[in-house]
Amino acid sequence: MHRFIGRARELRILERTLDEVRAAAGSAKPGQCTLLRGRRRVGKSSLVEEFLQRAGVPYLFFTAAGGSAADELAELADAVATSTLPERGLYSEEAPTQWNAAFRLLAEILPEDTPSVIVIDEVPYLMDRVDAFEGMLQRTWDRLLSRKPVFLLLIGSDLSMMEALSSYDRPFHQRGRDMVLGPLTPADIAEMLDLDAATAFDATLITGGLPLLCREWRPGASMWEFLTTSLENPTSALLVSAERSLAAEFPPQAMGREVLRAIGTGERTFSNIARAAGGIAHSTLSRAAELLIDKRVVAAELPLSLRPSKERRYRVADPYMRFWLAFVEPHMAEIERLRGDLTLARIRDHWTTWRGRAVEPLIRESLARALPDDRLPAAPAIGSYWTRSNDVEIDLVGADRRPVAKRLLFLGSIKWLETSPFDGHDLAALHRHRAAVTDAPVPLVAVSRCGVSCSGLQAVYGPEELLAAWRTHR
Missing domain, CATH: 3.40.1350.10 (Trna Endonuclease; Chain: A, domain 1)
Incomplete structure (x- = not known):
């Protein structure tokens, strides 16, 4: 399947963990937990859906939506009702109104002697919106869930918050294994899209290895064919994915967007970024840059040599976001009025220079x-x-x-x-x-x-x- 080229290793890891749960059924604590993190649109949910289809065991897949604690609890009830857990009807009858009670009841309805899987997607939303979520999760895991043959998968796109979830000073420390899902590699892209080596690197710079974008690239098509097709379609993943990711991570009023835009258009030094972002104060820029680095959107680098240097430079870490900020976002208006041909001509004019640094x-x-x-x-x-x-x-x-x-x-x-x-x-x-x-x-x-x-x-x-x-x- 094209969709999962390059994900064989990750699928094996998930399947091996489920095998461990299956083999330990009947023991004191057969449960296993994995914390899966990766940037937005890198294919985490799709990977887990594929794993669940192959596993063939009862499962619950719940995705937090960023609503209030009460709204998320209602969403959880809906997810349980449509799950394949055999005792899901008991949860609906009880209809818990508190998260503590919901966790306890969820643990009670899991099978005792056969493996099952619980997936909680977008965990950082719950960490942010549900009071004492981490503590409740830790207590439920220690006392109830880990005593059942269950594979608990916690998924999140906010990399810093997912790392914090398992850090030593937090309640869930050492309860789960960390797993990072990266983008498709240049080799994955070459195989998936039937490209030669040089074009595969070009495709990596444009798509960032995001599966959603790669699926829109017709196998064997040239880079220019892909760009022509994408720029003719205002709803293509190439055009809309970056904006959706930014909207999810940065509120419109946050200076992070302005700073990211300045870096994305080619500014690399602190003073030039401050100027390009509208002459913002250095303290404001420092906070915005720290946020962008923390979220792994921006990389800050120092010269590598035998002598120390303070000449720090900044770059957009994700190749696709870098491409989008340089060529797509500034000209979205012309693309939306169906003049993507103008954008394409601009990319042709600047591609060689831009690629030379981006690669x-x-x-x-x-x-x-x-x-x-x-x-x-x-x-x-x-x-x-x-x-x-x-x-x-x-x-x-x-x-x-x-x-x-x-x-x-x-x-x-x-x-x-x-x-x-x-x-x-x-x-x-x-x-x-x-x-x-x-x-x-x-x-x-x-x-x-x-x-x-x-x-x-x-x-x-x-x-x-x-x-x-x-x-x-x-």
């Missing part, structure tokens, strides 16, 4: 997965280096640790153009920049979309080698 984090992550190999050692940290004036910029820095390294393992340059190979001029520039960072003969590396036309490099990587690294780690 760098993805290449660094790919290289981290590829190493060690027969050319380079494993690098505990792979980053980049820059100075305030940008007179020295190094795309790839492999080191023993970050942000201040004791030892540099390699330095490299990324040239991601269709028709221009990495050449002698690029190598000469890399030599100059190495001299500005270290006197040591640190190995030099090139990553090129279009090959290399010079000698003198320790290692060369192209799209195929980078894509292979993702296949190895699936």
